[in-house]
Amino acid sequence: MDGGIEQHLAAGRHARAFDLVVPAFQDRVFRLAYSILKDRAAAEDAAQETFVRVWKALPGFDGRAALGTWIYAITRNTCLMELRKRRPTVSFDDPDSDEAFRAAASIATAPAEDPERDNLLRMVDTLPQNQQEAVRLFYLEDRSYEVVAEQLGMPLGTVKNLLHRARKRLMELAQPVEVKAA
Amino acid sequence: MNTSMHAGPCADYEHEIVELAEGSLPPEKARGVRLHVASCARCRAWQSAFADLDAGLEQALPRPALSVDFAAKLESRLSAATRLSGRTDLRASAEGEYRLALEALRRGTRFSAIVGAMTVVGICTAGLLLVRGVAPDAGPLFAAFAGPERATTFVALGAVVALGALAWSATRGFLPMLRLRA
Numbered sequence: 087m088d089g090g091i092e093q094h095l096a097a098g099r100h101a102r103a104f105d106l107v108v109p110a111f112q113d114r115v116f117r118l119a120y121s122i123l124k125d126r127a128a129a130e131d132a133a134q135e136t137f138v139r140v141w142k143a144l145p146g147f148d149g150r151a152a153l154g155t156w157i158y159a160i161t162r163n164t165c166l167m168e169l170r171k172r173r174p175t176v177s178f179d180d181p182d183s184d185e186a187f188r189a190a191a192s193i194a195t196a197p198a199e200d201p202e203r204d205n206l207l208r209m210v211d212t213l214p215q216n217q218q219e220a221v222r223l224f225y226l227e228d229r230s231y232e233v234v235a236e237q238l239g240m241p242l243g244t245v246k247n248l249l250h251r252a253r254k255r256l257m258e259l260a261q262p263v264e265v266k267a268a
Numbered sequence: 269m270n271t272s273m274h275a276g277p278c279a280d281y282e283h284e285i286v287e288l289a290e291g292s293l294p295p296e297k298a299r300g301v302r303l304h305v306a307s308c309a310r311c312r313a314w315q316s317a318f319a320d321l322d323a324g325l326e327q328a329l330p331r332p333a334l335s336v337d338f339a340a341k342l343e344s345r346l347s348a349a350t351r352l353s354g355r356t357d358l359r360a361s362a363e364g365e366y367r368l369a370l371e372a373l374r375r376g377t378r379f380s381a382i383v384g385a386m387t388v389v390g391i392c393t394a395g396l397l398l399v400r401g402v403a404p405d406a407g408p409l410f411a412a413f414a415g416p417e418r419a420t421t422f423v424a425l426g427a428v429v430a431l432g433a434l435a436w437s438a439t440r441g442f443l444p445m446l447r448l449r450a
Contacts, residue, residue: 108342116334126332133334134342138349203328210329225329229290250286256325257317 091153100144107144108137111154114227115161118237121222122165132168136161158237209259217252224249277314281305285315289322385433389426 091110094103115136120129139160147156210218220234227233235245277285284301287293293301305311335341412421 108339112334112338116332116338120332126330129332130335130338133338134345137342138345141346142349200328202324206324206328210325221325222329225325226331250283253286253318253321253325254282257314257321260317260321 092149095144095147095149095153104141104144107140107153107157111157112137114154114233114237115157117226118158118161118223119165121219121226122162123168124218124222128168132161132164136164139164152236154236155239159239161237162239206256206260209256212259213252213255217248217255220245220248221252221256277311278304278308281308281311282314285311286318289315289318381433381436384436385430388429388433392425392429 091103091106094100094106112133116129116133119132119136120126123129123132136157140157143160147153151159210221213221216238219238223234223237224231227237231242231245231249234249235242238245240248276282281301281304284293284297285305288298288301288305305315412418
């Protein structure tokens with residue numbers, strides 16, 4: 087995928103390489119950011135920040151790692167910094183704040199739209215962070231273990247185990263509700 | 269969904285059932301797993317629950333897309349970063365030149381001070397020798413240079429000249445720095 091990019095990089099044509107990097111990676115960078123941040127706008131902002139960092143660091147890219155691996159590592163770091171910046175709790179003191187609006191909207195609309203879907207999403211939110219990321223990314227990336235492994239910077243076996251444990255846990259969580267309903 | 273799922277699948281088949289669902293099992297192994305599932309109620313229930321969960325996740329997890337103006341936003345962000353980077357480079361360059369100029373000024377000042385001190389000592393010595401040659405009985409002025417304490421006199425005179433030169437050097441060396449920093 088990034089053969090042309092690497093040729094430009096090898097020739098020191100960083101600007102031309104970057105022009106190819108953005109369309110080649112923007113969707114995956116965005117999806118990776120979304121799987122971590124769980125918010126479309128924040129993910130898009132993180133994707134932009136990632137590419138600004140890539141643009142600045144591209145002349146120093148030495149090719150020891152694959153370009154994708156390097157870009158996804160920058161994406162994860164950008165997202166982790168964003169997560170650290172976020173406040174741990176949502177405050178309703180300011181009813182006009184975006185967080186308060188989103189949280190209130192989510193509570194208000196959750197039961198009315200699709201209870202099963204919302205229940206499943208809530209269960210996903212109870213998983214450990216790394217399992218949540220793997221689950222979201224797996225389904226966003228058309229169930230490709232390889233892509234998820236590259237994006238999360240993990241060995242393939244680790245990703246498979248992570249997903250297996252996550253889905254097993256979700257089945258356990260879903261069970262009492264379904265048994266009760268039956 | 270029935271309650272037999274509580275027990276989970278047979279341990280040997282847990283991963284194989286997932287791989288069967290994902291179509292990643294070799295045909296021979298897939299046939300064996302299918303035969304087992306057909307004869308095992310627990311595994312059948314688990315397989316069904318897994319399929320439900322898999323389909324549920326596929327439908328429930330949001331699939332956000334990048335906004336159409338992502339590239340335009342990125343371009344403007346990069347332009348801003350370039351301008352900022354340009355200003356930073358310019359400032360760093362100016363500061364570097366200032367440091368170099370200041371260092372050169374200090375070096376030049378020290379050199380001038382040393383040359384100046386040596387010149388002053390030389391002129392003073394030559395002047396004294398000249399006066400002594402022209403007027404050997406010039407009175408009390410030469411008593412100090414001709415008496416038994418003449419060595420002390422010369423050392424004291426040299427020290428005064430050297431201190432004066434150093435003071436001048438310090439004045440030239442530090443004042444420009446203070447002025448430029450302000």
